[in-house]
Amino acid sequence: MLDANMKTQLKAYLEKVSRPFELVASLDDGAKSQELRSLLQDIAALSDKITVREDGQDDRRPSFELVRPDAEMHLRFAGIPMGHEFTSLILALLQTGGHPPKLSEETIAQIKAIEGEFHFETYFSLSCQNCPDVVQALNVMAVLNPNIRHVAIDGALFQNEVETRQIMSVPSVYLNGEPFAQGRMSVDEILAKIDTGAEEREAARLNDKEAFDVLMIGGGPAGAAAAIYAARKGIRTGVAAERFGGQVLDTMAIENFISVKETEGPQLARQLEEHVRQYDVDIMNMQRASALIPAVEPGGLHEVQFASGASLKARTVIISTGARWRELNVPGENTYRNKGVAYCPHCDGPLFKGKRVAVVGGGNSGVEAAIDLAGLVAHVTVLEFADTLKADEVLQRKLRSLPNVDVICSAQTTEVLGDGQKVNGLQYKDRRTDEMHTVELEGVFVQIGLLPNSEWVKGTVKTTQFGEIEIDNKGQTNIPGVFAAGDVTNIPYKQIVIAMGEGSRSALSAFDYLIRQ
Template sequence: MLDANMKAQLKAYLEKVSRPFELVASLDDGAKSKELRALLQDIASLSPHITVREDGQDSRRPSFSLQRPDADMHLTFAGIPMGHEFTSLILALLQTGGHPPKLSEEKIAQIKAIDGEFAFETYFSLSCQNCPDVVQALNVMAVLNPNIKHVAIDGALFQKEVEEREVMSVPSIYLNGELFGQGRMGVDEILAKIDTGAAKREAEKLASKDPFDVLIVGGGPAGAAAAIYAARKGIRTGVAAERFGGQVLDTMAIENFISVQETEGPKLARQLEEHVKQYQVDIMNLQRASALVPAVEPGGFHEIKFDNGASLKAKSIIISTGARWRELNVPGETEYKNKGVAYCPHCDGPLFKGKRVAVVGGGNSGIEAAIDLAGLVAHVTVLEFADTLKADEVLQRKLRSLPNVKVITSAQTTEVLGDGKKVTGLVYKDRQSEQSHTVELEGVFVQIGLLPNSEWVKGTLKTSKFGEIEIDNRGETNIPGVFAAGDVTTIPYKQIVIAMGEGSRSALSAFDYLIRH
């Protein structure tokens, strides 16, 4: 199952295993069960602490659970965790085998203290870059607390189950049989939902913090760069982010980050956070800003208020809250979100295998999505509002070579249709003839650009007609001491490398502001 190179790498990791445990497999006579048997045998051959049993009684086959004789734990993989989930498998092996998780002592204690019965099920796809965060978070919680059970399920392998539960987006997380959440979540997000006192404790912790010299709101590439540049100046620096990494977490292949030929968004996001943590920066995650209260007088403290009721003060502020996927804003889109309407082809594409889908948007992201989906689904219809596609010619040539793709230009999407449970079609208007047409399909992937996350400062800071925060050549807004950087601003060309440069500039400008005031 594993080649020699992978075995060598895995053997090095498994040397950290110090406690014996078993891999208990539930198999049948199918080809996938044979693959899983080979994988488990390979793993067991690489560590004297790991043994394999094949007498598992799980109804999902193939599957396997990790069981330790000295601990009551419930952790199961239904499927073969390769692809993006191979890292999840390695971490589960290490943590079950006694290697400590990379969590603070405070977080570990919080997980262990949770009382109740929590049976989690996570549906993932092997091509989903968002899924491993959820799987790894729930796995480590299951290792630490016997009250928490977790089954990670490959949706592509258990199609009947996916259809019965009408899972049309991954990761989809169920708790005790009911839908718990969809999309990327980490340990902090999950704890915030199941530990009822967590939000109040976090708000109290924030309220007790002393004012910062510079407070960065947002933890994407711009925010991370700003934090590093500010901290290197020796000033008190804080980062409050809704999710550290920002939009980069939702990006698959990155091939234009100078000096790095190829990487993936989640990997880059982890590296950004690790770099920031090399300095004395107070990182406050899961903090959604709700208002900016400017200083009453020059040199005073600005204040940022958050959704949880907490607030933080600082002598200078850098806003780097980034952008999010733009929505169609047509009837049916909200109703059928995660029920056929999707925004991440890499994550959700495998769930539409053999089905008909549409991609709305003819820019680079839309055409890349159509090319990826064409290898999975029965047919792709690309709808572009303009009279020509806007994607690079190299992408258009690739698209034209695919037999199961149809491109419709001058098409204005007007409605998403459904049967009350899932998407059944899409309506578009031909902008030249003004006639409406219906396309029967099961999935709609929206790829129409970005919307700045600036609603919370409108009326306080000057913004463009597109909602972008207006800044000068130093990154300063219309309020002295308040700066902005990255995709949330009027700077053109929304790129990772540009956002990092803008974040660096804003930090240098903030430092200059501080020493002058």
């Protein structure tokens, strides 16, 4: 199952295992069970502390449970955790084998203290870059607390469950048999939902913090770069982010980040956070900014308020809250979100295997999505509002070569249709004739660009008609001591490398502002 190179790498990891444990498999006579048997045998052959049993009694087959004789824990994989989930498997092996997780002592203590019964089920796809974060978060919680059970389920392999539960977006998490969450989640986010009072405790902790010299609001590429440049100046630096990594976490292949031939968004986000943590930077995650109260006079303290009830003060503020996917804003979109309406073709594409889908948007992201989906689904319809596609010509040529793709230009999407449970069609208007048309399908992937996350400062900081924060050539906004950087600003070309440069510039400008006060 594993090639020689993967075995060599895995063997090196498994040397960190200090406690013996078993992999208890539930198998049948199918080909996938044979694949899982081979994988588990390969793993056991690489460590004298890991053994395999095949007497598991779980109804999901193939599946396997990680069992440690000296501790009660409930952790299972239903399916074969390869692809993006291979890292989840490695971490589960290490943590079950006694290797400490990369969590703060405070978070570990919080997990261990949770009381009650929590049976989590996570449906993932092997091509989903968002799924490992959720799987790994719940896995480590199951390792640390016997009250928490977790089963990670390959939705493509257990299609009957996906159909029964009408799961059309991954990751999808169930708690005690009921829907719990969809989309990427961290340990902190899960804890905030199940540990009552956690948000209030964190808000109180933040309220007690001293004022920062520079405070980044947003932890994407711009915020991370700004934090590093500020911290290297020796000034008190903080980053408050709704989720560190920002939109990069939702990006799949990155092939234009200079000096790195190819990487993926979640990997880059982890590297950004690791780099920032090398410096004396106070990272405050899961904090969504709600208001900015500027200093009364230049050189005074600005205040940033958060939805959690927390409040932070700083001599300078750098707004780097990025952007989010633009929505269609048509009837049916919100009704059928995650029930056929999706925004990540890499994550949710496998759930639509053999079905008909539409991609709304003819730019690079839309055409790339259509090309990817064409290899999975029965048929793709690309709908573009303009008279022609806007994607690069090389992508358009590839798109035209695919036999199961139709392209409709001058198409204004007017409604997402459904049967009350899931999507079954899409309605659009031909902008040239005003005729209405309906396309029968099972999925709609929205790829129509970005919206800046600037609502919380509108009316305080000057923005363009598109909601982008206006900045000068130093990253300064119209408010002295308040800077902005990255996709939330009116700088053209929303690219990772540009956001990093803008973040660095804003930090240098903030430092220059401070020393002149």
